[in-house]
Amino acid sequence: MADAKTVISLPSGFTFDYTNLYGDGRISPADIAALSARLRAAHQAVAQMRATGEVRGHLSKDGQPEKVLFTQLPYVREGNLNTPASLARLKAFGQSLRHRVDAVISFGIGGSYLGNKVLFDIQCGEFWNSKDREARHGYPRLYFSGNNIDPRRTAELIGHIVDEAKSKARQAGAGDGTYRVTLVVISKSGATLDTMSTFMAAYDALQQAAPAIAVEVVAVTDPAAGPQATLLHRLAREQGWPVFRVPDGVGGRFSVFSEVGLITAACTGFDIDAFLAGARSMDEACHSEDIRHNPAMLNAALKYLAAANYGRDIEVFMPYADHLKAVAEWYIQLLAESLGKRTNRAGQEIYYGRTPVVAVGTTDMHAQTQLHQDGQRDKVVQFVQVGQWPEDAVIPNCFPAAASLADIAGLRLSQALDAAREANAAALIRDNRFNANFVLPRLNAFHLGELLYLLALSVAYEGELADVDAFDQPGVEAYKRLLGPLLKQMKAAE
Missing domain, CATH: 3.40.50.10490 (Glucose-6-phosphate isomerase like protein; domain 1)
Structure with missing residues (x-):
């Protein structure tokens, strides 16, 4: 991956811009090259999972072999x-x-x-x-x-x-x-x-x-x-x-x-059909073994390397759209349960995982960005941008005598939103704060299907890179085993 291209654009218009994750002072071509053998193995493992449902070492919570479908x-x-x-x-x-x-x-x-x-x-x-x-x-x-x-x-x-x-x-x-x-x-x-x-x-x-x-x-x-x-x-x-x-x-x-x-x-x-079509389109785009043309494998590799080589083990998921806040909350579970694992497949304690954090732009530019910008360099900020909005009001010039308000008059709300995201991304990377951007051409069922499926497939790839089972959740089962007896004790004490 030695070329300077730092954007994957799919035929649908869905874009993964990783300019602020890859290059000088960031994840390097040498980092990717050193991972090449494991990337090939990960790609083969995901292909095997697609074809048969089989994932190496994966067992159900009952300890039985279980397919991943x-x-x-x-x-x-x-x-x-x-x-x-x-x-x-x-x-x-x-x-x-x-x-x-x-x-x-x-x-x-x-x-x-x-x-x-x-x-x-x-x-x-x-x-x-x-x-x-x-x-x-x-x-x-x-x-x-x-x-x-x-x-x-x-x-x-x-x-x-x-x-x-x-x-x-x-x-x-x-x-x-x-x-x-x-x-x-x-x-x-x-x-x-x-x-x-x-x-x-x-x-x-x-x-x-x-x-x-x-x-x-x-x-x-x-x-x-x-x-x-x-x-x-x-x-x-x-x-x-x-x-x-x-x-x-x-x-x-x-x-x-x-x-x-x-x-x-x-x-x-x-629109169920469009949603599944978007997921299907993303899956087809991720069949390539070339990391430059496989957005899920690339996303997994960059996030994995950011944590393993650069200590960026917190991921702030920050869509610039109120309607996408629930996506960030969904992603919290996806990342935490899939990759937060005590042991690798050999049973060795490695305590793997990247802590996910929900944020929304521009809201959390006024709440979290101070930490993102000046706190520890332990984060990757993942933005999500909407390309075109169905309704996009022009900011009116209601108070022409107020110069600071008149300056923004005439802009569309989406332009102000995009400018805020661009300023945030630029400020972060100038201080070596890693960030990347997913762009959805529109906020609709098809592109939502693309995004959610990309994220789901990414954790499958990263599980292979980290050599952990991305599909079990033994930590959840641990508290469940304690909860049942506790409830029985409480009922008996009534």
């Missing part, structure tokens, strides 16, 4: 996890809610929440639930719960739904004023404490509000039936609830491309 998800075909029939069923479910259901509450934690929140934010935005049904194109309001065991918020959400039901009843008069709520409960096992406790609290309270409120439930869980069925799967069959799949071989942090995430897409009219 997230790379299959963008490809919709018979025999895959996403099939034409499964997507048609998701879309039909979404259509069944339109002009009929008033609100959906999605219960999930980890990837079952974070991935869904990403899709909701891109499709719906902050003010979706304040819009009338016509402005929502008939789709229901959508709320999230189960992502924390918070008594106050759970009570307030239930109270809000009850108040909405009362308001609808008053407006309906003698007509049908029933408020219809669909609870989507997402848990592979059906025993996830955070999800199931808040789900049961809401389910019970809303059932008691009948007939003013009518409650429907949809379960998203392990598809296995019969004796192997999960608690939630058995409960769904007993209660007659529809069931969607948490697929085997897809960890929660990769599940946004499966029915786990796509169910929120269906509930809001998000």
Whole structure:
């Protein structure tokens, strides 16, 4: 990688600009060259994973060999996890809610929440639930719960739904004023404490509000039936609830491309086909064994080398768009659970991992950038830029006598935003502060699919470079083993 080119641009317009990560005083051609043998091995390992689902040394939490199948998800075909029939069923479910259901509450934690929140934010935005049904194109309001065991918020959400039901009843008069709520409960096992406790609290309270409120439930869980069925799967069959799949071989942090995430897409009219097409396009772009033409492998190598050779073991993920803050939060889990590992595959303690930090531009230029610029040189700042905005107001000249305000009049908001990001990036690199930029041509389903898939595939490559299993999470299982007995002790003490 000796040439001076420091930008990868895909045919879609998606761009990875790593100018401020590579070159003089940064990651060098010699660093990349020294890694070449491991890059070849990593590329072969990822190709093997794509072809067979096999990842060297990977075991399930039960200690059994387990395939890793997230790379299959963008490809919709018979025999895959996403099939034409499964997507048609998701879309039909979404259509069944339109002009009929008033609100959906999605219960999930980890990837079952974070991935869904990403899709909701891109499709719906902050003010979706304040819009009338016509402005929502008939789709229901959508709320999230189960992502924390918070008594106050759970009570307030239930109270809000009850108040909405009362308001609808008053407006309906003698007509049908029933408020219809669909609870989507997402848990592979059906025993996830955070999800199931808040789900049961809401389910019970809303059932008691009948007939003013009518409650429907949809379960998203392990598809296995019969004796192997999960608690939630058995409960769904007993209660007659529809069931969607948490697929085997897809960890929660990769599940946004499966029915786990796509169910929120269906509930809001998000373009599922374009989203998976974007992920598929990125996967195809990452088949090259040439690091200069494989954005996921390049991203992994640069971040790995920044930490290993230059001590930059914190990654600040900083999109310049409010609607992308949830992407940064999703990335926190992806990076932390995938790469935060005590041991390598040989069992040697290496305590590997890069600490991820959420930031949003321009907000955190006024909160975190002081640390980024003047604190320890232990960070890589990863920007995300939106190329074109569908709505882009011109700053008006409201106060011509105020020179500092008149100076910015006539600029579009996007120009001011881009200038702020460019100034931030330039100030950082002038002081040898590593940073890079992903550019999404537009903020839509296709380019979101590209970005999320790039990040997911990057951790697969980096796991190979670091020789850690990027697909297990033994640290999470450690606290879960302690939690069950503790809950039993608390109940016995009542």
